């Protein structure tokens with residue numbers, strides 16, 4: 188963690204500090220847009236969204252240019268300062284208004300029930316506490332609001348799961364900005380009380396070598412109208 192100063196002059200801590208990973212991700216994520224087909228996935232993730240949207244763990248802002256014009260406003264939370272700087276640059280180029288804000292998924296710095304939709308892309312793998320993060324997403328969504336998610340996670344058969352777990356216990360989180368390979372985003376959303384809408388499992392890349400990051404899920408979940 189890195190110290191930064193607050194308005195009161197007291198040192199505060201960045202909730203996430205992965206400068207090397209941030210620089211690496213900023214490069215490979217751009218290549219993955221075309222090479223891995225991520226751009227198409229992002230279009231499917233965001234298609235049809237409208238109203239006020241919160242994006243959690245926005246990274247370098249690769250979703251920003253793909254929000255449909257029906258979106259009135261995006262508040263993009265990003266805790267890592269290098270990625271947040273890049274996200275702020277991407278926000279200027281976006282066609283919908285995007286406000287990039289520091290903060291962490293486990294304590295979203297926004298009001299309750301203020302958003303029509305929340306976007307989670309490749310972030311539940313990296314948060315410190317999935318349960319708290321999803322409880323926060325639920326808090327900030329209006330009743331009936333939707334979660335659009337695109338996440339990698341557990342899958343690919345027993346040998347792949349063995350590899351994912353072994354990497355999670357050893358080098359992977361340290362090398363990849365706190366990322367975990369064997370989390371189960373759909374189970375996490377269900378446990379947090381979301382109603383699962385349509386979702387589909389896919390591999391990225393779709394053809395060719397299967398990597399521990401390849402098993403993915405893309406879909407929609409909804410905050411129930413009744414508590």
Ligand SMILES: C[S@@+](CC[C@H](N)C(=O)[O-])C[C@H]1O[C@@H](n2cnc3c(N)ncnc32)[C@H](O)[C@@H]1O
Nearest residue numbers: 203244245246267291292308309310313314315
């Ligand atoms: C693999 S990157 C994905 C970035 C972006 N969502 C995308 O689709 O390209 C993971 C992101 O999660 C962020 N992150 C890590 N821990 C977080 C937390 N506790 N709360 C919110 N974001 C977090 C990282 O800083 C990084 O931006």
